[in-house]
Amino acid sequence: MRAHYAFSVIALSGLILAGCSTLPGDDGVAATTGEWLTRSGEAIGAQSRRLAEWFGRDEASDDEAMRPELLEERQTLLDQPYIDPLTRYLETHAEDPRYADVLTDLSHERDRRCAAIANKYAERPASRENLALYRRGYLYSCPAEVNAFYARVRKEEVRRPVARPRPESAPEPETDDAPLAEHDEQVEEVLDRRKSNDCYLLFTIRNLGEAKEVCRTPAEQGDARAQRHMGSMAELEGQLEEAMRWYRRAADNGDAQARERLEAVAASSRDAGDEDAR
Secondary structure: OHHHHHHHHHHHHHHHHHOOOEOOOOOOOOOOHHHHHHOOOOOOHHHHHHHHHHHOOOOOOOHHHHHHHHHHHHHHHHHOOEOHHHHHHHHHOOOOHHHHHHHHHHHHHHHHHHHHHHHHHHOOOOOHHHHHHHHHHHOOOOHHHHHHHHHHHHHHHHHOOOOOOOOOOOOOOOHHHOOOOOOOHHHHHHHHHHHHHHHHHHHHOOOHHHHHHHHHHHHHOOOHHHHHHHHHHHHHOOOHHHHHHHHHHHHHOOOHHHHHHHHHHHHHHHHHHHHHHO
């Protein structure tokens, strides 16, 4: 346990030092993952036990002994001013149910900080210069907010194109003078990563109603873990054919846990069929 804690402290220090996005003094609340994580979910009695089995650990293990250490990590992250360490911590522990409470709190705080940044940029001109600053500082942790500012800049340029005088001897304009594309591929790539991690978080804290909604898009796009989670939720609902379909897709994408579940569900279905035939 002490070895785990020492590793956690070292890793946490690295996360904080690696973060570059700071929080201004503004306040705000984002209607994103943090709200999902605290919506009232369904009862999790039998589901919790089965999920614990799939995670390969006993819920009554050393979770309580870990709690003081996790709470200390949580407080350290909340006390530091950066956003990116929160995101890195969320991504690192997204599939460990022992961190569920901490993940919920840190997700709230990450979204609050992103909302505060969005409020700050809402007061700034919708210029490419400000877009570049926003993207450079906050794209990793706040892609939805950066994407919204991108759309605002594009809308402003379409509404009122800016003429840029150029001396006759000047070269032809570079690509930054070209109109902004309707969609920013880099921003959308980060948004897709965020959707996948939201899926993992929601499944881990067992907010299965929201997880099923959020996991579907990355699962359809080929995310193996999201596909496995879709299979797990279908299995919990007794939809074994759908569960096997998702497990098969995840297994084909190299997910070993999905392959194990596929074999287990297939065996269970065969046994049920044999029982009915008697």
